[in-house]
Amino acid sequence: SDSRVTNFGAGPSALPESVLQEAAKGLLNFRGTGIGIAEISHRSKEFTAVLTEVESQIRTQLDVPQTHSILFTQGGGSAQFSAVVLNLLARHRLLHPDLSDDERVLDYVVTGSWSKKAAEEARRLGGGRVNVAVDARPYSKDARSFDNIPAHDTYSFSPDSALIYYCENETVDGVEFSNDASSPASFPFHLLPQNALLPLVGDYSSSFMSRPIPRLADHAVVYAGAQKNIGPAGLTILIVRKDCIVDVDAAAKLGATPVPITMSYKTLADGNSVYNTPSVLSIYISGLVLKHSQELGGVKYYEEVNKRKADKLYAAIKEGEAKGLFKAKVKEGSGSLMNVVFDVLGEGAEAKFVSGAEARGMKAIKGHRSVGGIRISLYNAVTEEQTDTLIAYMKEFLAQ
Numbered sequence: 001s002d003s004r005v006t007n008f009g010a011g012p013s014a015l016p017e018s019v020l021q022e023a024a025k026g027l028l029n030f031r032g033t034g035i036g037i038a039e040i041s042h043r044s045k046e047f048t049a050v051l052t053e054v055e056s057q058i059r060t061q062l063d064v065p066q067t068h069s070i071l072f073t074q075g076g077g078s079a080q081f082s083a084v085v086l087n088l089l090a091r092h093r094l095l096h097p098d099l100s101d102d103e104r105v106l107d108y109v110v111t112g113s114w115s116k117k118a119a120e121e122a123r124r125l126g127g128g129r130v131n132v133a134v135d136a137r138p139y140s141k142d143a144r145s146f147d148n149i150p151a152h153d154t155y156s157f158s159p160d161s162a163l164i165y166y167c168e169n170e171t172v173d174g175v176e177f178s179n180d181a182s183s184p185a186s187f188p189f190h191l192l193p194q195n196a197l198l199p200l201v202g203d204y205s206s207s208f209m210s211r212p213i214p215r216l217a218d219h220a221v222v223y224a225g226a227q228k229n230i231g232p233a234g235l236t237i238l239i240v241r242k243d244c245i246v247d248v249d250a251a252a253k254l255g256a257t258p259v260p261i262t263m264s265y266k267t268l269a270d271g272n273s274v275y276n277t278p279s280v281l282s283i284y285i286s287g288l289v290l291k292h293s294q295e296l297g298g299v300k301y302y303e304e305v306n307k308r309k310a311d312k313l314y315a316a317i318k319e320g321e322a323k324g325l326f327k328a329k330v331k332e333g334s335g336s337l338m339n340v341v342f343d344v345l346g347e348g349a350e351a352k353f354v355s356g357a358e359a360r361g362m363k364a365i366k367g368h369r370s371v372g373g374i375r376i377s378l379y380n381a382v383t384e385e386q387t388d389t390l391i392a393y394m395k396e397f398l399a400q
């Protein structure tokens with residue numbers, strides 16, 4: 001078909017249509033250079049200007065303090081599962097050269113499949129001992145699913161750990177930390193030492209730029225793949241506190257694991273994120289998306305709209321629960337604003353629900369293959385109107 005549909009996919013996901021139209025022009029002729037953006041040198045002054053603009057958009061919209069650098073790299077969220085471990089173990093080695101590997105503790109908060117994967121990678125790399133600060137599964141409805149953000153009294157953080165890791169929004173399982181500090185589902189920042197240059201790492205892959213980041217200044221690293229709220233796949237954005245940009249070679253001389261050159265935060269920082277060829281096209285489109293979001297009011301605007309979209313969708317699921325036709329997968333209060341997951345109950349009902357949505361121009365609503373069910377991703381580019389159309393269809397489905 002020639003017409004676009006509503007894409008509720010979890011990533012790569014919808015981008016604003018006006019941005020895609022502008023990007024199409026840039027593909028042919030980027031900023032009057034006569035060269036397309038996928039063809040131009042990453043060291044040209046025109047592209048250098050784009051990099052600076054993207055950085056400044058992120059810094060302004062998220063209020064990133066001067067204590068932190070904004071870096072661009074590749075390899076997605078998955079490469080950061082490894083990079084955060086290697087860079088922060090190197091930092092820990094420089095701070096405490098004499099500890100044994102077993103005494104270097106990496107704290108992982110495991111609230112879903114992505115944080116679980118990240119912890120597995122840390123175990124695989126070695127050089128430190130993984131402590132699971134909390135695993136959400138025992139606190140779930142069936143004692144084995146990721147369906148909740150655990151209560152604060154269940155976390156046990158280690159003193160002076162090399163890394164404290166969490167995933168802000170679990171894309172597969174649909175659980176997200178609340179950014180309201182008074183909510184029981186908020187991240188328990190208060191359990192961590194104050195003014196301690198914490199080695200706190202947040203995976204924001206699927207919620208970056210959807211709302212402000214609480215306690216950003218307390219983070220060692222915040223990272224996100226671009227392919228949900230910001231742009232095409234291929235770009236990973238890092239916000240790194242400057243004391244975590246360390247000389248990894250000096251750490252290796254003291255016994256730390258050597259860090260591949262392109263994974264070292266120092267390489268990225270010293271090379272202004274162009275040590276090697278970056279994902280030029282993705283950075284360009286991300287810049288257009290960020291400019292578009294700034295015009296709308298930035299993360300404050302999206303925070304409001306995204307909350308309204310999700311609240312309405314959760315209410316529709318509740319309505320379906322009362323009729324015994326839908327079932328929310330996530331415990332109330334822990335539900336993601338970005339990825340809303342539920343089951344459609346009854347023989348053949350899910351397939352019917354999916355095909356009815358597709359017939360109405362709404363696609364990519366099936367849950368991740370590991371968990372099944374329905375997953376509706378409500379990233380920034382999915383409009384409130386599109387969400388309302390989906391909800392109207394859900395109500396129609398319930399009425400039948």
Ligand code: PMP
Pocket residue numbers: 011075076077078079114167169170171172203204205206225
């Ligand atoms: N973390 C989260 C929260 C994700 O959603 C994803 C991908 N969907 C990843 C990490 C892995 O990212 P990538 O595919 O870019 O490696």
